[in-house]
Every structure is written in structure tokens, then in C-alpha cells.
Amino acid sequence: MIRNCNILLRRAVNRSTLISRRYLSSEAILDRIKQDGLLCESSIIDGEEVYGSNTFAVQDPATGGVIGTSPDLSVDSLDQAIGSSLAAFKTFKRVPGSERSDMLTRWRNLILEYADDLAGLITFENGKPFNEAKGEVMYAASFLSWFAGEATRIYGDMIQPMSNSTVRTITMLQPIGVVGVITPWNFPAAMITRKVAAAIAAGCTAVVKPDSETPFTALALGQLALRAGIPPGVLNIVTTKSSLAEMGKMLCEDPRVRKISFTGSTAVGGLLMKQSSSGLKKLSLELGGNAPFIVFEDADIDQAVSAAIACKFRGSGQTCVCANRIYVAAQVYDEFVDKLTQAVRTFVVGNGFADGVTHGPLIHERAIAKVERHVQDAVALGGRVLVGGSRATGHASELFFQPTVIRDATNKMLITHEETFGPVAGIFKFSSEQDAIDAANDSTVGLASYVMTKDLSRAFRVAEQLDFGMVGLNTGLISDAAVPFGGVKQSGFGREGSKYGIHEYLTVKAVSVGGVVY
Ligand code: NAP
Numbered sequence: 001m002i003r004n005c006n007i008l009l010r011r012a013v014n015r016s017t018l019i020s021r022r023y024l025s026s027e028a029i030l031d032r033i034k035q036d037g038l039l040c041e042s043s044i045i046d047g048e049e050v051y052g053s054n055t056f057a058v059q060d061p062a063t064g065g066v067i068g069t070s071p072d073l074s075v076d077s078l079d080q081a082i083g084s085s086l087a088a089f090k091t092f093k094r095v096p097g098s099e100r101s102d103m104l105t106r107w108r109n110l111i112l113e114y115a116d117d118l119a120g121l122i123t124f125e126n127g128k129p130f131n132e133a134k135g136e137v138m139y140a141a142s143f144l145s146w147f148a149g150e151a152t153r154i155y156g157d158m159i160q161p162m163s164n165s166t167v168r169t170i171t172m173l174q175p176i177g178v179v180g181v182i183t184p185w186n187f188p189a190a191m192i193t194r195k196v197a198a199a200i201a202a203g204c205t206a207v208v209k210p211d212s213e214t215p216f217t218a219l220a221l222g223q224l225a226l227r228a229g230i231p232p233g234v235l236n237i238v239t240t241k242s243s244l245a246e247m248g249k250m251l252c253e254d255p256r257v258r259k260i261s262f263t264g265s266t267a268v269g270g271l272l273m274k275q276s277s278s279g280l281k282k283l284s285l286e287l288g289g290n291a292p293f294i295v296f297e298d299a300d301i302d303q304a305v306s307a308a309i310a311c312k313f314r315g316s317g318q319t320c321v322c323a324n325r326i327y328v329a330a331q332v333y334d335e336f337v338d339k340l341t342q343a344v345r346t347f348v349v350g351n352g353f354a355d356g357v358t359h360g361p362l363i364h365e366r367a368i369a370k371v372e373r374h375v376q377d378a379v380a381l382g383g384r385v386l387v388g389g390s391r392a393t394g395h396a397s398e399l400f401f402q403p404t405v406i407r408d409a410t411n412k413m414l415i416t417h418e419e420t421f422g423p424v425a426g427i428f429k430f431s432s433e434q435d436a437i438d439a440a441n442d443s444t445v446g447l448a449s450y451v452m453t454k455d456l457s458r459a460f461r462v463a464e465q466l467d468f469g470m471v472g473l474n475t476g477l478i479s480d481a482a483v484p485f486g487g488v489k490q491s492g493f494g495r496e497g498s499k500y501g502i503h504e505y506l507t508v509k510a511v512s513v514g515g516v517v518y
Pocket residue numbers: 182183184185186187209210211212213240241244245247248249263264265266268269271285286287288289319320321419421447487
């Protein structure tokens with residue numbers, strides 16, 4: 001069933017009545033989101049709301065309650081979405097960069113206007129505390145500002161020093177075409193804008209398959225994109241649950257789709273790469289991490305503890321750049337462990353809408369079971385739990401885990417080799433700089449890494465030797481629209497954000513001009 005979006009009418013809500021969500025119940029927040037037309041229970045194809053005959057329920061991990069349903073669409077709908085994106089591309093690629101920039105700016109402004117609604121949706125679907133969700137909305141909006149700037153600065157080159165003196169070459173940077181975008185649940189807004197803003201800035205069109213745990217944030221962004229005047233077909237959003245594998249395959253194999261941009265697990269990234277090989281499709285893969293966090297004996301320990309908290313426990317440990325292995329020099333091991341443990345004791349676990357809550361639930365039972373397995377394995381192998389260590393009880397759902405610190409971690413433990421993706425900090429001891437570097441690099445993945453030291457020479461020496469796409473020196477926060485985000489090894493390839501991000505969506509065409517004679 002297809003219905004007209006009728007979206008502009010929904011802006012009738014008086015924004016001046018916006019009030020702080022901190023003092024509203026989650027039911028009142030949901031009512032506000034509905035009033036604003038941002039609880040979208042349809043997919044968006046060619047600017048239309050598309051409802052399927054089948055649906056799947058989207059649950060609040062903090063309560064287990066159903067927030068709403070999304071269409072469980074089939075590959076026929078994906079086929080329609082790809083067709084719509086291809087048709088839109090034929091005209092959109094010729095829209096001047098300045099106009100694409102204006103569209104992105106208008107979209108950003110609407111995201112900021114409805115930031116509370118979007119943050120509410122993120123808290124409902126993902127569980128992260130409302131303030132943290134609001135931070136994600138700002139982060140998501142920052143990619144629109146960034147790429148609105150980039151859209152007006154897509155420069156080719158003129159190459160004169162050719163081997164043939166009568167020839168000059170001009171390079172043209174052109175949009176690659178229709179992009180297939182697949183995103184995860186842990187940043188339901190930012191993972192979409194980081195990709196789609198770059199694609200639109202370049203003149204591409206996109207078909208997005210959002211995570212089935214968090215489709216509502218994606219669809220609200222899609223609604224706001226339409227309200228911002230981004231033409232139908234430029235951003236199609238297709239939801240599914242039962243046709244996931246077929247849709248993934250179709251996006252990879254369909255020749256109308258010229259590029260895949262994926263953020264998610266290394267396993268699924270590998271599958272998409274294999275499926276894309278027959279058509280030699282261009283890929284950007286932002287995959288799993290297993291970040292080392294190295295604290296040297298000369299570090300400012302308080303600063304190191306704050307940085308560890310920022311990058312280990314954000315999103316209850318469910319970010320790809322989370323510190324997963326914390327290596328601390330023997331001389332400062334006890335001090336660091338004590339201070340981290342004290343800080344973790346102050347965390348408040350609960351429903352992300354409740355005042356004072358610092359850490360929400362994990363996303364689903366599989367996630368919490370993995371965390372439990374990692375803790376039990378560490379304890380069996382000699383790790384000592386200083387705080388936490390088990391599920392947090394007394395909440396409305398079973399998905400809460402106590403923030404946990406484990407000392408005496410060793411490289412035999414699962415936490416060394418697998419991404420825990422949960423609020424568990426395993427702390428390892430090292431005795432030399434080289435040991436720390438070798439341990440950090442002993443991983444099949446290489447996304448983020450962190451180094452805490454006051455020694456400038458050591459900072460560069462270690463940063464240069466770490467096999468990771470990103471290094472945080474004396475900081476636990478490395479994500480920014482200005483930073484080239486991405487990994488090496490099995491963390492994938494491609495860079496998002498920064499001056500490099502837009503090039504993932506452009507091809508270089510060389511136009512050689514002959515007959516230049518003096
Ligand atoms: P996941 O299972 O790989 O899911 C990510 C997305 O891929 C979801 O939309 C999922 O759909 C979809 N998907 C799953 N199987 C598919 C298939 N056969 N074909 C097409 N799409 C498919 O990842 P996750 O475990 O939910 O997310 C966490 C992972 O993402 C972690 O490893 C984390 O490190 C990584 N991550 C990386 C970055 C980065 O920038 N490098 C950022 C965030 C997260 P459904 O929702 O329907 O299952």
C-alpha cells in the first residue's frame with residue numbers, strides 16, 4: 001500500500017512549545033514524536049510512504065515494550081527503490097553543488113529543530129540515555145554541515161606536464177551513482193548521515209537499509225530530508241526483517257547500484273564483499289574493532305581514567321571505537337585500576353529517559369549473553385572482578401548489565417581477541433613500551449587505538465607503530481566530522497567524514513585534450 005507523505009502539513013506543530021524532555025514521561029515523549037509526524041511506520045520509496053502487508057515489531061530494550069512496527073518489505077520493494085534512486089540520479093547528478101549544499105543545510109536545520117524527537121527515538125530504540133542520544137543527534141547533524149561545505153568544493157585538476165607536449169589532461173570528479181547503504185543499530189542517526197550526507201554532497205542517490213532494531217530514527221531522518229526539499233528518490237529507505245539476506249545480496253549484485261557503504265560486523269562486511277565481487281562494486285566497509293588503550297607510566301592518570309571512561313563505557317560499551325583491551329604500565333597499574341573502579345561505581349544504570357541515568361541497557365539478548373560469556377571466561381582464567389560482573393537486576397527488562405572492571409586480564413581470555421561490545425573493562429599489565437605495542441597490534445582488526453603519555457617523543461613513536469586507522473593521544477574521544485574515520489586489516493577500508501569522505505562517492509575521469517601547439 002502506498003500513501004502520500006503529506007509531510008509539510010505535519011510541520012504545523014508550534015516549535016516554540018518545545019520543552020525539555022527530561023521532565024516528560026517516555027509516553028509523553030512518544031506522543032510528541034507522533035504529533036510531529038516523526039514516528040514513521042512506513043518505508044520511504046520515491047518520496048512515498050510504503051507499507052508492506054507484513055510488519056515486524058520494534059522493541060524498546062529498556063522495557064521490552066513495542067514502540068511500533070515497520071514494514072517487512074521484500075526484494076520487490078528494494079527493486080522499486082533502486083529504480084527510483086537510479087531515475088533520481090539522472091537529474092540529481094546535474095544539480096549544482098551549491099544547491100546540494102543548501103539541501104543538506106536545510107536538512108541539518110530540521111534535524112536540529114527536531115533534535116529532541118530524534119533523541120527520543122534513539123533512546124526508545126537503542127536504549128542509550130537521552131543526553132547521550134542528543135549528543136548523537138548533534139554528531140549526526142555535524143556531518144550535514146561538513147558535507148554541505150564539501151559539496152561546493154569538488155575540484156578536479158589540470159595536468160600539464162604530460163609526456164606528449166601537445167596534450168593536456170583535465171580530471172573531472174563525478175558522482176559514482178546509486179549507493180547502497182547498510183547501517184547498524186549502535187548509532188542509528190550518525191551512521192546514516194555520515195554516509196548519506198557525503199553521497200548527496202557528491203551528487204549520488206542512496207538506498208538505505210537501516211538496522212531492524214532501529215528503523216524509526218532512520219525513517220524520521222528520511223522524513224526530515226523530504227521536508228528539507230531533498231528530491232524524492234535521492235534518499236530511499238527500505239526496511240525488512242525476513243528478506244535481509246536477499247536484500248543484502250541484491251544490493252551487492254544489482255548492476256544499477258554502483259557502490260556499497262556498510263557499517264557493521266566484520267563477518268557481514270566479508271559476506272557483502274564476496275557478494276559484490278561478481279560486479280566488482282566499489283565498497284566502503286566500516287567494520288568491527290578491538291581497540292587497545294595504552295596507559296604509560298608517565299601519563300596523567302586522572303586524564304587517562306576520564307579518557308578510558310569516555311571510550312570504554314559510552315553507549316554501554318557498544319561502539320566500534322570502544323577500548324576493548326586496556327594495557328597499563330606496571331608502575332601505575334594499581335593506581336589506574338583503583339581510580340577507574342571508583343569512577344565506575346558512580347555510574348547509574350537504568351532507563352535512558354530517567355533523570356540521572358548514565359548507562360542504558362544492551363541492545364538484545366545476544367549482546368548481553370556475549371558480555372556474560374566474556375566475564376565468565378575472564379574469571380575462570382584468573383581475572384578479578386572489582387565492580388559489576390553480572391546482569392543488573394530490578395529493571396523492566398533483562399538487558400541491563402552492570403558496568404564491570406576486571407583486573408589481571410591476560411591474553412588467554414576472550415576479551416583479548418573478541419570485541420566484547422559491552423560495559424566490561426579488562427585491564428592488562430605491561431612492563432615495556434615494545435610489549436605494549438606488540439600486544440596492541442596482536443589483533444586481526446585495526447580500527448581505533450588510544451595512547452596515554454606525556455612524553456611527546458613516545459607519543460609519536462607509538463602512534464606511528466600502531467596498526468590502526470585511528471589513534472587517540474591523551475583523549476578518548478576521536479570521532480568528529482573533521483576526522484577521517486576508518487580502519488585497517490579486518491576493520492575494513494574507506495574513510496568517512498573529513499576531506500577524504502566525499503571521495504568514496506566520486507570517480508575520477510581523465511579528459512585528455514590533444515593538439516595544443518605553440
Ligand atoms: P551486523 O550484524 O553486521 O549488522 C549491521 C547491519 O547489517 C544491520 O543493518 C543488519 O541488518 C545488516 N545485515 C546483517 N546481515 C546482513 C546480510 N546478510 N546482508 C545485508 N545486511 C545484513 O552488526 P551488529 O553486530 O548489529 O553491529 C555491531 C558491529 O558493527 C560491531 O562489530 C561494531 O564494531 C561495528 N561497527 C563499526 C563501526 C565503524 O565505523 N567501523 C561503527 C559502528 C559499528 P539487521 O538489523 O536486520 O540484522
